[in-house]
Amino acid sequence: DIQMTQSPSSLSAYVGGRVTITCRASQSVTVYLNWYQQKSGKAPKLLIYSASSLQSGVPSRFSGSGSGTDFTLTISNLQPEDFATYYCQQSFIFPYTFGQGTKLEI
C-alpha cells in the first residue's frame, strides 16, 4: 500500500498569515493527489483535486502543487474559518490512502 506522510502534524499560525503543509507519498502517485479540510465535528470537504486544481467554491487563498511523491498545500491570508485539520489522499492505486492529518491552530 502507498503510505502518505504529512508534515507537520500540527502547526500554529496567525490570522492573515501563510502556511504550507507537505504530503509525501511512499511511491509516485503522479497527480492523483487530493486535499481535504475537516472542521471539528463535521464531514471532510474537498479543497484541491489532481494536486493543483481548486474545487468549485473553494477560496483562491488555497493552492496545491506537486507531482510524483511530493506535494504541498498552501493557505495564504489565513482566515478564522481556515483553522481545521487537513488531509492529503492518493487516488492513484487501490487501496486509496490518506495522510495522518495536519491540525492547523490559531
Place this chain on the structure above:
Amino acid sequence: EVQVVESGGVVIQPGGSLRLSCAASGFSFDDFSMHWVRQGPGKGLEWVALITWDGGNRYYADSVKGRFTISRDNSKNAIYLQMNSLRTEDTALYYCAKDSNVLYAMDVWGRGTTVTVSS
C-alpha cells in the same frame, strides 16, 4: 441540492453483522462511483471501499477485505456496506462520499453514521 445521507449505524457486539445504507439525491446517481470512508474516535480518515457506477468493480481497504461488501442499487439511488465479522477496531464514524469523476476525488460527503463494536 446534491447530497448523500448515511444510516444504519448502531452499537453491536464483536463478531456481529450490520448493513449501512447511503441515500443519494440531487445528481445523476448512476453516472458516479461511490465511496465509504471511516474515522475512528479521535483518529484520521481511512478509505474503506469504492464501487464503480455500474457496480461492476469494487475495491476495498486491506483492513476490511473479505469481511465488508460494498454494493449499490441504481434504481433506489443508494449504496450499501455489508459489514460482517465486526471487530472492536471497526468502531468509527462511517461516511458515504460521491466520487467526482476526476481522478477519484471525493466531492460530496454525508454527515456519517456511527458504528460502535463493543461487548
